[in-house]
Amino acid sequence: xxxxxxxxxxxxxxxxxxxxxxxxxxxxxxxxxxxxxxxxxxxxxxxxxxxxxxxxxxxxxxxxxxxxxxxxxxxxxxxxxxxxxxxxxxxxxxxxxxxxxxxxxxxxxxxxxxxxxxxxxxxxxxxxxxxxxxxxxxxxxxxxxxxxxxxxxxxxxxxxxxxxxxxx
Amino acid sequence: xxxxxxxxxxxxxxxxxxxxxxxxxxxxxxxxxxxxxxxxxxxxxxxxxxxxxxxxxxxxxxxxxxxxxxxxxxxxxx
Numbered sequence: 001x002x003x004x005x006x007x008x009x010x011x012x013x014x015x016x017x018x019x020x021x022x023x024x025x026x027x028x029x030x031x032x033x034x035x036x037x038x039x040x041x042x043x044x045x046x047x048x049x050x051x052x053x054x055x056x057x058x059x060x061x062x063x064x065x066x067x068x069x070x071x072x073x074x075x076x077x078x079x080x081x082x083x084x085x086x087x088x089x090x091x092x093x094x095x096x097x098x099x100x101x102x103x104x105x106x107x108x109x110x111x112x113x114x115x116x117x118x119x120x121x122x123x124x125x126x127x128x129x130x131x132x133x134x135x136x137x138x139x140x141x142x143x144x145x146x147x148x149x150x151x152x153x154x155x156x157x158x159x160x161x162x163x164x165x166x167x168x
Numbered sequence: 169x170x171x172x173x174x175x176x177x178x179x180x181x182x183x184x185x186x187x188x189x190x191x192x193x194x195x196x197x198x199x200x201x202x203x204x205x206x207x208x209x210x211x212x213x214x215x216x217x218x219x220x221x222x223x224x225x226x227x228x229x230x231x232x233x234x235x236x237x238x239x240x241x242x243x244x245x246x
Binding site: 007009049050052058062086087088091 | 232
């Protein structure tokens, strides 16, 4: 059994809950092959150096594990066939580079979007308000538009006339 | 009299702590060894010894695979 780590990029549209399911399913696939989990580190959403599958951003996850090297091919095949994983890289590591003192997966995912459950409803309310306000303002503009425009035109013309007079 | 000329010293031989930084996860550090176009700068320019230049090139190629570093950057797009 040797130490390996695999870094994979998850589709950015996945929310924290679904992301956790995906991470757990990948972990399960490793356990079914006889591997052991050492550490999971969620790097978070980062900009990709080049677009992959037309995605400019991706969620980076670092997964360190202990496994029989022969089984890594099957593990990589699982990542390859997973449509939510944009890219992956499995490398061999030394045991002294294994990350320790990492917070739990829930807190790592929770830290990415703090107060997600609290802020969401507020945002929706604000969006509704803004949309209503926009509609109202648009109506006002559409109703008042011809009159206002006409007034402005008259004012501008008057100013122009006055300017030209002063220049003369 | 012999002409005195500046000789470049490998940064990894001066500071041994930097050797641990040669890793594809330290993509911000590896960016020092790339040009603006994303090409790997040769060792005779940066002064890195052949031993560490080999390691750097390998790790940069790993980082490119996982989209932490670019394969190429088109200067016209910026």
